[in-house]
Amino acid sequence: EVQLVESGGGLVQPGRSLRLSCTASGFTFGDYAMSWFRQAPGKGLEWVGFIRSKAYGGTTEYAASVKGRFTISRDDSKSIAYLQMNSLKTEDTAVYYCTRDPQGVDGDGIYYYYMDVWGKGTTVTVSS
Amino acid sequence: SYELTQPPSVSVSPGQTARITCSGDALPKKYAYWYQQKSGQAPVLVIYEDSKRPSGIPERFSGSSSGTMATLTISGAQVEDEADYYCYSTDSSGNQVFGTGTKVTVL
Numbered sequence: 001e002v003q004l005v006e007s008g009g010g011l012v013q014p015g016r017s018l019r020l021s022c023t024a025s026g027f028t029f030g031d032y033a034m035s036w037f038r039q040a041p042g043k044g045l046e047w048v049g050f051i052r053s054k055a056y057g058g059t060t061e062y063a064a065s066v067k068g069r070f071t072i073s074r075d076d077s078k079s080i081a082y083l084q085m086n087s088l089k090t091e092d093t094a095v096y097y098c099t100r101d102p103q104g105v106d107g108d109g110i111y112y113y114y115m116d117v118w119g120k121g122t123t124v125t126v127s128s
Numbered sequence: 129s130y131e132l133t134q135p136p137s138v139s140v141s142p143g144q145t146a147r148i149t150c151s152g153d154a155l156p157k158k159y160a161y162w163y164q165q166k167s168g169q170a171p172v173l174v175i176y177e178d179s180k181r182p183s184g185i186p187e188r189f190s191g192s193s194s195g196t197m198a199t200l201t202i203s204g205a206q207v208e209d210e211a212d213y214y215c216y217s218t219d220s221s222g223n224q225v226f227g228t229g230t231k232v233t234v235l
Binding site: 044045047097104106107108110111112113114115116117118119120121 | 158159171173176177216220221222224228
């Protein structure tokens with residue numbers, strides 16, 4: 001069974017750091033890009049960032065709201081993706097989800113990623 | 129920035145058909161994806177590449193796309209289909225975009 005399990009969430013003070021983990025099982029982790037999303041209470045889904053597979057350079061992209069504060073990495077030997085969150089703000093309070101991202105190609109020949117498997121999420125609360 | 133527009137809410141009686149629309153200028157050339165999110169749970173992919181259904185998703189879920197509008201149809205809606213539904217696609221540069229979300233009520 002394909003599964004993603006997030007961990008590492010909790011209560012943290014503004015300005016502090018937290019590292020989330022996403023442990024994958026049931027598929028070849030290294031073959032896929034992985035994303036992080038978040039959802040603030042009562043709000044919609046917000047993309048946080050993603051990391052490509054090593055075959056595509058293992059490079060990362062981030063949303064403007066977290067760029068420079070958050071870092072995504074991966075350990076293919078352990079099938080784990082990480083989200084390092086520094087300088088946390090109260091507005092970072094949310095449920096954080098990781099996703100498995102297959103690659104597709106559209107009618108313009110542009111490669112893109114979509115999310116086919118989501119973890120159950122881990123809650124991050126930033127408050128003093 | 130590119131936007132995907134959905135109606136805020138759709139109501140349907142059990143056994144009837146619910147249709148959720150997603151409007152976006154790039155949809156004629158970009159695939160639409162649909163995610164179901166029940167209260168307190170993670171999203172689940174119910175339709176990919178406009179009209180394909182992942183394994184395990186009931187046949188009552190179907191998708192279509194024409195011009196600038198993609199549609200998710202729930203034929204014979206069940207009480208357990210009550211959820212928020214989000215469309216997802218990409219813009220002309222391949223950047224990902226979520227729709228505004230539609231709350232489906234079955235009663």
